Amino acid sequence: xxxxxxxxxxxxxxxxxxxxxxxxxxxxxxxxxxxxxxxxxxxxxxxxxxxxxxxxxxxxxxxxxxxxxxxxxxxxxxxxxxxxxxxxxxxxxxxxxxxxxxxxxxxxxxxxxxxxxxxxxxxxxxxxxxxxxxxxxxxxxxxxxxxxxxxxxxxxxxxxxxxxxxxxxxxxxxxxxxxxxxxxxxxxxxxxxxxxxxxxxxxxxxxxxxxxxxxxxxxxxxxxxxxxxxxxxxxxxxxxxxxxxxxxxxxxxxxxxxxxxxxxxxxxxxxxxxxxxxxxxxxxxxxxxxxxxxxxxxxxxxxxxxxxxxxxxxxxxxxxxxxxxxxxxxxxxxxxxxxxxxxxxxxxxxxxxxxxxxxxxxxxxxxxxxxxxxxxxxxxxxxxxxxxxxxxxxxxxxxxxxxxxxxxxxxxxxxxxxxxxxxxxxxxx
DNA sequence: TCTGGGGTCCTAGGACCC
DNA sequence: TCTGGGGTCCTAGGACCC
Numbered sequence: 001x002x003x004x005x006x007x008x009x010x011x012x013x014x015x016x017x018x019x020x021x022x023x024x025x026x027x028x029x030x031x032x033x034x035x036x037x038x039x040x041x042x043x044x045x046x047x048x049x050x051x052x053x054x055x056x057x058x059x060x061x062x063x064x065x066x067x068x069x070x071x072x073x074x075x076x077x078x079x080x081x082x083x084x085x086x087x088x089x090x091x092x093x094x095x096x097x098x099x100x101x102x103x104x105x106x107x108x109x110x111x112x113x114x115x116x117x118x119x120x121x122x123x124x125x126x127x128x129x130x131x132x133x134x135x136x137x138x139x140x141x142x143x144x145x146x147x148x149x150x151x152x153x154x155x156x157x158x159x160x161x162x163x164x165x166x167x168x169x170x171x172x173x174x175x176x177x178x179x180x181x182x183x184x185x186x187x188x189x190x191x192x193x194x195x196x197x198x199x200x201x202x203x204x205x206x207x208x209x210x211x212x213x214x215x216x217x218x219x220x221x222x223x224x225x226x227x228x229x230x231x232x233x234x235x236x237x238x239x240x241x242x243x244x245x246x247x248x249x250x251x252x253x254x255x256x257x258x259x260x261x262x263x264x265x266x267x268x269x270x271x272x273x274x275x276x277x278x279x280x281x282x283x284x285x286x287x288x289x290x291x292x293x294x295x296x297x298x299x300x301x302x303x304x305x306x307x308x309x310x311x312x313x314x315x316x317x318x319x320x321x322x323x324x325x326x327x328x329x330x331x332x333x334x335x336x337x338x339x340x341x342x343x344x345x346x347x348x349x350x351x352x353x354x355x356x357x358x359x360x361x362x363x364x365x366x367x368x369x370x371x372x373x374x375x376x377x378x379x380x381x382x383x384x385x386x387x388x389x390x391x392x393x394x395x396x397x398x399x400x401x402x403x404x405x406x407x408x409x410x411x412x413x414x415x416x417x418x419x420x421x422x423x424x425x426x427x428x429x
Numbered sequence: 430t431c432t433g434g435g436g437t438c439c440t441a442g443g444a445c446c447c
Numbered sequence: 448t449c450t451g452g453g454g455t456c457c458t459a460g461g462a463c464c465c
């Protein structure tokens with residue numbers, strides 16, 4: 001048995017935790033660069049579509065009918081950690097699937113009333129973290145995801161649905177579109193629809209062998225999962241990362257190589273930091289730059305990559321490589337909107353394969369420098385110490401006009417509580 | 430006007446091995 | 448004239464997820 005715990009409107013809920021004044025107000029959270037809506041509170045869902053641009057909803061914001069927030073990843077990551085830690089009280093097997101979802105292994109919990117257990121999970125997460133969640137329970141992960149999907153949308157479920165306690169699961173599956181199934185995306189939906197498979201029930205009853213031939217092993221496994229045969233096991237230990245990407249659109253278009261280089265140096269530094277956090281070294285490193293997708297008259301994209309020998313997570317080395325790659329990729333005369341750096345062929349830092357014929361490299365001093373920089377930046381400010389190539393006054397920076405606070409990770413941004421004099425209280429202490 | 434960021438997995442096809 | 452069988456590894460591209 002599996003439970004899927006899914007945080008409702010996660011980013012919007014995180015913002016609301018620290019703004020009790022917005023309790024029943026419509027709240028939307030924007031993507032990086034304040035580009036478009038990526039999360040909506042229940043009150044905001046009727047007002048704004050997902051991915052609506054800020055421009056298209058500005059009138060609501062100005063009239064005070066909608067509260068928007070810029071993306072605050074540090075806050076969301078920390079709130080996610082709190083939710084996961086709470087869930088670990090309910091099962092020894094917790095698999096964090098995404099920033100706002102986790103699977104719980106419920107093997108050996110069969111003697112319990114699992115619907116009731118789901119309610120306990122929900123109430124505890126709400127009380128300990130302030131985040132509302134939906135819980136789906138079923139005999140496979142795919143079914144648990146669908147159960148959570150239904151639990152979130154039907155008030156009668158009170159946030160929890162256990163398919164195993166339900167008589168007519170097929171009736172429920174017949175009412176859900178096939179596109180809602182985990183693993184069935186846009187393209188597969190269109191192809192399945194063309195064959196008359198419109199609902200989850202129809203997919204469950206389809207010819208699994210034929211679908212395997214047509215769409216591959218994943219679709220067949222999904223069909224088996226819908227039939228209650230578990231094909232996707234719990235994976236409580238996160239697999240090591242295979243790639244690290246830092247990718248950002250600029251605040252506005254950039255035409256000069258020097259400006260793009262500053263941005264790419266900044267992304268490379270961030271990427272090196274991530275690798276050090278992971279304890280990984282990159283063997284392969286790439287830079288990609290491109291113009292806006294939405295300007296057909298101004299299209300250019302280029303990727304350049306290089307092998308790093310020996311593999312490294314040293315900021316200076318990555319910036320140096322990135323500068324060469326950026327120069328190679330750059331072509332004058334275009335309006336650039338986005339750059340990214342990609343580190344691949346990652347190996348654990350403590351298990352490096354040495355080179356037989358190369359002179360031995362001693363990176364101990366560099367490692368100590370990086371450790372010190374990381375410590376300073378963590379303690380003081382994300383770029384208290386930075387490399388000159390990253391520039392002093394970035395002109396390409398992100399827009400972020402509706403930023404809240406890093407309430408839970410920075411002492412000077414911690415929420416404050418107004419304390420009223422005791423005499424104004426209603427007599428209790 | 431503006432339209433995000435960061436990842437994983439599978440498949441087909443070619444090259445190559447004994 | 449007809450020319451096996453069984454396998455691995457790599458890459459690019461496509462699909463999916465949140």
